[in-house]
Amino acid sequence: MSLPFCFNISPGFSKIxxxxxxxxxxxxxxxYNIIKIDSLNRKLASATHDTERVKLMNELGKQYRIExxxxxxxxxxxxxxSLARQTGYKKGIAMCLNSIGVAYYSKGDLTSxxxxxxxxxxxxxxxxDRFGIGKAHNNIGLIYLDMQEYDRALDNFQKAVVFFREVxxxxxVAATLTNIASIYKMKQNLDSALAGYFEALRILEGQTSYYQxxxxxxxxxxxxxxxxxxxxxxxxxxxxxxLIDKFNIETGRSSILVFLAQCYQKxxxxxxxxxxAKQALHCAQETEAIEDVYFSADRLYTVFxxxxxxxxxxxxxxxxxxxxxxxxxxxxxxxxxxIHYAFEIEKKQKEIKLLEKEKELSEESSRNQHMxxxxxxxxxxxxxxxxxxxxxxxxxxxxxxxxxEEQIKERTAELEKAKLKAEESDRLKSxxxxxxxxxxxxxLNGILGSANILIEQAEDPLTHRLCTGIVNSSMRLFITLExxxxxxELEGKAYTIKSExxxxxxxxxxxxxxxxxSINPKNVTLHFSCDEKIVVDANHELxxxxxxxxxxxxxxxxxxxxxxxxxxxxxxxxxKYAVIRINDTGIGINTEDYQxxxxxxxxxxxxxxxxxxxxxxxxxxAKRIIEMSGGTIHVESTPGKxxxxxxxxxxxxxxxxxLCRVTGxxxxxxxxxxxxxxxxxxxxxxxxxxxxIMFVEILLSEYFDFDHARNGVxxxxxxxxxxxxxxxxxxxxxxxxxxxxxxxxxxxxxAYKNIPIAAxxxxxxxxxxxxxLDSGFQFFIAKPFKKEKLxxxxxxxxxxxxxxxx
Numbered sequence: 001m002s003l004p005f006c007f008n009i010s011p012g013f014s015k016i017x018x019x020x021x022x023x024x025x026x027x028x029x030x031x032y033n034i035i036k037i038d039s040l041n042r043k044l045a046s047a048t049h050d051t052e053r054v055k056l057m058n059e060l061g062k063q064y065r066i067e068x069x070x071x072x073x074x075x076x077x078x079x080x081x082s083l084a085r086q087t088g089y090k091k092g093i094a095m096c097l098n099s100i101g102v103a104y105y106s107k108g109d110l111t112s113x114x115x116x117x118x119x120x121x122x123x124x125x126x127x128x129d130r131f132g133i134g135k136a137h138n139n140i141g142l143i144y145l146d147m148q149e150y151d152r153a154l155d156n157f158q159k160a161v162v163f164f165r166e167v168x169x170x171x172x173v174a175a176t177l178t179n180i181a182s183i184y185k186m187k188q189n190l191d192s193a194l195a196g197y198f199e200a201l202r203i204l205e206g207q208t209s210y211y212q213x214x215x216x217x218x219x220x221x222x223x224x225x226x227x228x229x230x231x232x233x234x235x236x237x238x239x240x241x242x243l244i245d246k247f248n249i250e251t252g253r254s255s256i257l258v259f260l261a262q263c264y265q266k267x268x269x270x271x272x273x274x275x276x277a278k279q280a281l282h283c284a285q286e287t288e289a290i291e292d293v294y295f296s297a298d299r300l301y302t303v304f305x306x307x308x309x310x311x312x313x314x315x316x317x318x319x320x321x322x323x324x325x326x327x328x329x330x331x332x333x334x335x336x337x338x339i340h341y342a343f344e345i346e347k348k349q350k351e352i353k354l355l356e357k358e359k360e361l362s363e364e365s366s367r368n369q370h371m372x373x374x375x376x377x378x379x380x381x382x383x384x385x386x387x388x389x390x391x392x393x394x395x396x397x398x399x400x401x402x403x404x405e406e407q408i409k410e411r412t413a414e415l416e417k418a419k420l421k422a423e424e425s426d427r428l429k430s431x432x433x434x435x436x437x438x439x440x441x442x443x444l445n446g447i448l449g450s451a452n453i454l455i456e457q458a459e460d461p462l463t464h465r466l467c468t469g470i471v472n473s474s475m476r477l478f479i480t481l482e483x484x485x486x487x488x489e490l491e492g493k494a495y496t497i498k499s500e501x502x503x504x505x506x507x508x509x510x511x512x513x514x515x516x517x518s519i520n521p522k523n524v525t526l527h528f529s530c531d532e533k534i535v536v537d538a539n540h541e542l543x544x545x546x547x548x549x550x551x552x553x554x555x556x557x558x559x560x561x562x563x564x565x566x567x568x569x570x571x572x573x574x575x576k577y578a579v580i581r582i583n584d585t586g587i588g589i590n591t592e593d594y595q596x597x598x599x600x601x602x603x604x605x606x607x608x609x610x611x612x613x614x615x616x617x618x619x620x621x622a623k624r625i626i627e628m629s630g631g632t633i634h635v636e637s638t639p640g641k642x643x644x645x646x647x648x649x650x651x652x653x654x655x656x657x658x659l660c661r662v663t664g665x666x667x668x669x670x671x672x673x674x675x676x677x678x679x680x681x682x683x684x685x686x687x688x689x690x691x692x693i694m695f696v697e698i699l700l701s702e703y704f705d706f707d708h709a710r711n712g713v714x715x716x717x718x719x720x721x722x723x724x725x726x727x728x729x730x731x732x733x734x735x736x737x738x739x740x741x742x743x744x745x746x747x748x749x750x751a752y753k754n755i756p757i758a759a760x761x762x763x764x765x766x767x768x769x770x771x772x773l774d775s776g777f778q779f780f781i782a783k784p785f786k787k788e789k790l791x792x793x794x795x796x797x798x799x800x801x802x803x804x805x806x
Contacts (some may be wrong), residue, residue: 121136137156138164237259254292451467451471452787550645578650682722743759761780
């Protein structure tokens with residue numbers, strides 16, 4: 001027996017595809033029609049042959065499963081299996097193993113289901129039942145699909161198709177092809193998904209499996225929607241709707257109507273979108289399908305909002321919220337009913353045990369006493385039992401409520417503990433990330449700083465070469481660390497980004513040219529084109545990082561030819577988007593690897609012999625940032641010819657003055673700022689790490705009267721004895737007060753209220769950086785830093801100091 005195979009975008013129709021195809025497969029895979037349980041029991045009672053009894057028991061188990069009683073189904077199917085094994089009925093054994101697997105599947109026990117499906121496969125292989133082998137492969141594939149092991153699922157589905165074709169079972173061929181297409185759809189291989197659905201459609205058009213045909217048409221429409229081919233999506237969804245109307249299929253109509261409303265909204269035809277959504281809502285309300293009411297009302301809300309009709313938008317928003325609340329309430333009621341049902345079963349089992357004990361006592365008494373006395377005792381026991389039952393009847397309702405309240409309290413307490421545990425886990429994770437950032441960045445700053453100074457001073461080639469190796473290795477370690485921390489931070493539950501208007505066209509142009517000149521790839525040229533200035537709402541630092549990863553990736557895998565970057569705007573249903581295409585003539589990517597390149601720590605070339613270095617985090621980081629900015633990214637590629645990355649971001653409409661600066665304010669060179677100052681400024685570094693003190697002192701002692709303190713207390717003492725013009729503070733100072741508290745105490749001194757103070761730290765996670773700046777620091781520099789960045793920082797600080805004085 002096959003289970004449902006459809007994975008639709010349509011919110012409601014996925015469920016009819018699931019339920020109706022489930023029923024369809026039950027009908028097609030067994031020689032019996034579904035009949036009532038009492039009729040099956042009568043046939044079973046009169047059956048004389050064991051083979052017939054096995055079949056009837058198996059069918060009875062299936063009927064219990066359809067009625068929503070998987071435990072009863074399991075019990076009967078296991079009895080049938082035992083009888084089939086006793087009689088050596090191999091085909092019956094395989095049939096029962098399969099049914100037991102289905103029962104476990106319906107209970108959500110995938111491991112047990114897989115075990116029984118594999119046993120069914122072995123028996124079918126032994127008796128050479130080609131259809132049974134195909135069915136087993138299909139069911140095993142469905143288990144792996146639920147486990148998200150897509151490659152294993154795909155392998156089993158492909159094998160199932162071969163066996164179903166051997167026995168000319170077109171219906172199951174179409175069903176399994178749909179399973180295969182659904183996997184391709186989930187892996188974003190939309191062309192392969194469409195090919196599979198269309199082949200299934202070709203088979204079904206000559207059959208009478210209308211439920212299955214509707215489901216395939218719905219899937220085709222959804223894939224076409226993903227490909228932005230809205231007109232074609234409407235065509236196939238309309239065909240599905242006609243079949244639903246023609247054959248009076250009661251469920252699924254409203255979800256198809258919602259889907260059509262969505263497509264017309266995408267095309268900008270809001271009148272048709274509203275018409276279909278209203279039909280969907282009316283249909284959902286008539287059938288009392290609360291979830292469909294929610295989806296159709298929500299669609300009407302978005303369409304009216306887009307049109308600017310806020311009165312109607314509010315009206316349908318209220319309907320959708322009411323439906324959503326009702327769904328939540330129904331779920332809670334079902335949970336309470338489940339608890340009540342379990343309690344009742346437990347109570348009945350205890351009563352049965354009590355009666356059995358009473359019966360044993362009664363029998364023991366009957367062996368030792370006169371008949372009259374026995375009769376009297378039995379009557380007394382029965383009267384006592386009856387009185388007990390009556391008495392318990394009065395107390396049952398109260399007990400149930402008390403028990404339910406106790407279980408709800410216990411569950412609430414468990415949830416509270418789980419919540420506290422999750423919060424503690426998040427806190428420990430944040431602490432670990434912060435410590436990792438600080439404990440790696442601080443020593444790396446000393447290593448890189450010292451190595452760069454040695455490179456500048458090295459006179460012999462060997463020393464220069466060794467120091468260059470230290471710098472390159474340290475930078476590789478730093479980039480890997482930075483990527484790990486970034487992807488971990490972006491995937492955090494509570495992580496949010498602060499957006500601002502960014503001149504994307506200027507930003508990408510500047511970034512691409514800088515990267516090209518810094519990498520300086522041989523035999524590769526850079527082409528950039530943009531028709532107009534395009535502004536998006538994004539976090540300036542993060543969106544720059546995202547495009548740096550993508551463009552750097554293009555150069556990395558391109559050895560000759562060109563990297564071409566183009567930016568244009570497009571209008572989709574009244575919404576303007578920036579479309580950025582990054583094309584390269586590099587090694588290319590196989591279709592089956594499209595999804596892999598966006599998975600963290602994955603590379604196309606893996607293992608000891610991989611062709612390219614790297615952590616495999618660049619593109620996953622870029623994808624996460626783009627999606628958090630409201631955009632999308634996808635790739636199209638041909639192995640050996642190159643790749644196209646398409647990024648789409650919503651365009652912002654903001655005044656010119658609100659734009660985030662791309663290059664920042666121009667800061668004069670440090671020499672000229674010191675000349676304006678008129679003398680040698682005094683600078684205090686508060687730092688507890690010796691290599692960092694030495695590195696900063698070597699860089700700055702030429703320009704400043706340089707002092708350092710190893711902790712906050714020593715720093716306060718020095719400040720009271722001498723006037724400093726600039727102060728650099730490490731945040732983690734080991735023992736004693738930290739950098740934030742040190743700054744607070746410094747600015748309490750009258751002479752230091754307006755002195756520029758910079759945080760120089762390894763705490764660089766977004767939340768940490770915001771906390772540090774919010775605490776009052778005017779300037780921030782992250783470790784490790786290069787000489788040029790530090791000199792630029794102190795030049796900006798001194799320039800600020802001069803302007804404040806004047």
